[in-house]
Amino acid sequence: EQVTVVLDYGGYNPIRHNPPLHLNKKVLSILRSHYVGRLHRIYMVNAPWPMRALWKILEPFAGTETRRKLIFVADNSETKKRVFGDLIDPSQAPSWMLPNGKLSNDPIDLKRFLDDIPFDKPYTPAA
DSSP states (O other): OOEEEEEEOTTOOHHHHOOOHHHHHHHHHHHHHHOTTTEEEEEEETOOHHHHHHHHHHGGGSOHHHHHHEEEEOSOHHHHHHHHTTTSOGGGSBTTTSTTOOBOOSOOOHHIIIIISOTTSOOOOOO
């Protein structure tokens, strides 16, 4: 099985929301050590320009497979429909991902998401 990751950077502020460098390194180390070959794609929605600029600098040095896996998605309804329209049903998507998405945009209960939901099951907001 492979994993697809969608990261929404809407409202991201690099000064207020930037995790420590050691945490980023630890996450990458865990992914490399325990999830080799499991990553299908990473979609980065509304990524800030410094992140896109850094990727443009590093992209030529990344392998073909890595370049294929990382996709930046602009904050544009038509682009989101084109990228996500065939991947996810609107009933399973929030509106920041698909303009006609039906899932709530409420914040995720991280404790429940990380501790209670099995890795192979979808997260659904508690009723």
